[in-house]
Amino acid sequence: MSKPAAQLRINIFKLHTAARTQAVCADVLQEARSWSKLRPHRPGDCLMPKRMIRPLRSESDYDSALEEIERYFESEPKPGTPEGDRFDLLALVIEDYERKHWPIDPPDAVDAIRYRMETGQHTQADLGRLLGSRQRATS
Template identity: 75%
Template sequence: MKHIRPLHTEAEYDDALAEIALAFDNEPTPGTPAADRFDLLALVIEDYERRHWPIDLPDALDAIRYRMETGGYSQADLGRLLGSRQRASDILNGKRPLTLTMIRKLHAEWGIPAEALIGTEATRAA
């Protein structure tokens, strides 16, 4: 059995994927050396993917709209959260930037990752 080490090539990545796929069909018992190997393989695969195929965060407005859609929230719900229906409309139309207070509320109440709400056009200084 080969030692697990960082993945540097596409071939090493493919080999790691093939090995971990076998464990999905026959999951190792937690606490065993096989389970530890599975966890380590998952970590090196995740590291390789993060370095080679990074995923950009969504735009803040896209993140808000997506959360509204998936959470069943309306523009009125957003208005209640942010203080007014007009404020919600202005945010969604890009006429008003998000403030730090708004970002905190959207993160705490609706579970939108703060990273997705910070550092985009929608969060220019108010």
């Protein structure tokens, strides 16, 4: 077979493949249109399912989860609904990721007492009365 004839066969094959691909795409499009007839469009509804919630393994997963959960901050979904369940699951995986990647160490006991005294506007005399001894409050 000559080179031009082989090239012609390749071109015919490519055209045939492209036509078949277009036909398949047209069938998929037609099927999608039939779905909308069976289930009319409602606000917030779509034909494509939402992404499955998975454990967050990277910073980009974390950022995506934050973007998604922010949409619920304006109006929190009702508990027990599919949207409410999704909100709860997103909150859990975000909390888990944050706890693993940015742990918060518990405060020193003395620093915690001092902080509580400052925020509650308590004095060392108040602490001494609570402990039963003013000397204990100063040490």
